[in-house]
Amino acid sequence: MHKVVVFVRDGLLAMEFGSVHRLFGQARSEDGVPLYDVVTCTSTPGPVRTDADVDIYVTRGVEELESADTVIVPASDLDYGPSRHDVGGLLDAVPAHARIASICTGSFVLAAAGLLDGKRATTHWNSADQFRAQYPRVLLEPNVLYTHEGNILTAAGEASGIDLCLYMIRCDHGSSVANRVARGTVVPPHRSGGQAQYIDSPVPRTTATSTADAQAWAVANLSEPLSLEMLASKQSMSVRTFTRRFTAEVGMSPAKWIVQQRLHRARELLENTDYTIDRVAAEAGFGTATSMRQQLMADIGVSPSAYRSTFRVVH
Structure with missing residues (x-):
């Protein structure tokens, strides 16, 4: 132990x-x-x-x-x-x-x-x-x-x-x-180490200024191409306003946040499914296994196959 x-x-x-x-x-x-x-x-x-x-x-x-x-x-x-x-x-x-x-x-x-x-x-x-x-x-x-x-x-x-x-x-x-x-x-399962530790306004003053709807939509659609324009439209904001408010709320840029959400999804799929590496990459929104491998290596230093062999959950 x-x-x-x-x-x-x-x-x-x-x-x-x-x-x-x-x-x-x-x-x-x-x-x-x-x-x-x-x-x-x-x-x-x-x-x-x-x-x-x-x-x-x-x-x-x-x-x-x-x-x-x-x-x-x-x-x-x-x-x-x-x-x-x-x-x-x-x-x-x-x-x-x-x-x-x-x-x-x-x-x-x-x-x-x-x-x-x-x-x-x-x-x-x-x-x-x-x-x-x-x-x-x-x-x-x-x-x-x-x-x-x-x-x-x-x-x-x-x-x-x-x-x-x-x-x-x-x-x-x-x-x-x-x-x-x-x-x-009862705590969030994952916050990246690179996320800002001190944010002046971590909670929006009104729900009208929150980017929560866009975040929820993005997580539900990670397998699809996601652009700033699409996310901003979910909040009826301009790209510039959305980017500023998103960064203020989350502590990182929308692009970096999306990559982290995709990595989180990929790791869950590698652990809990028998999907091929190509399918995991597609489901997580990386497009190709090569792209997912590069991101996973940069994040935790192991390949998708090595990660699965280490953490695969056998039911």
Whole structure:
């Protein structure tokens, strides 16, 4: 069983801690077998203060890091102080094969340990300036939800920590498992890491200005050619107005969003059907298997056939 170790510190952000346990703890195989063993450790076992009005009592120490397959470092309300530097060296105990992830300002710990030097990373948008000043060797991307560089992952904030956990579950076990976990926690099954983390007006003031109808229509018609003109017409908007409002609502351009929806559809079909690769490409709107292969390789680094052989759901 894949062992997930949550490394917590005094001042722990309780929401991030709970989300990690809830999401990985819900992941099950088709037969209902748990897929992850989730444990919590800290530098000195005992009570750990949280940002809420309760403490948690942690019985496990840092020796748990030595057998981890995944280590997750949630944020602490002390991440702006010197204490974060005191724990960075503890991550040296993590096995070379394991992945290490941070949520929100937990990225400061990874940076202090030197794990982010020369790598893409993100942190909470409100901490970006301080992070950049302290760790100039990190390729900070302050406007994305999460990043994945080799075996190092970073998430921007509490909610994007949920996205990152679902992303890791999807990488490990495919969309079907990740989607079941998402449904169980009533959260969206997938938000791309490149999506903007901070949008001034994420919810339109009135339904008249929303592009939701166009989005729903596009998802229902992914197998067809989709143009900006067609999407804009569904909202009775000009292409320029539609593009501006869509980007403001979703955090990315319509073209990029469509590609992501097609990739999501392709992955579901590869996992859950016996369709040929050519048919999957057609159903997802890529037109040709070559086009789908190029997009899938760019997105997750594997071919459609390799993805199917890894994540095919046998009913």
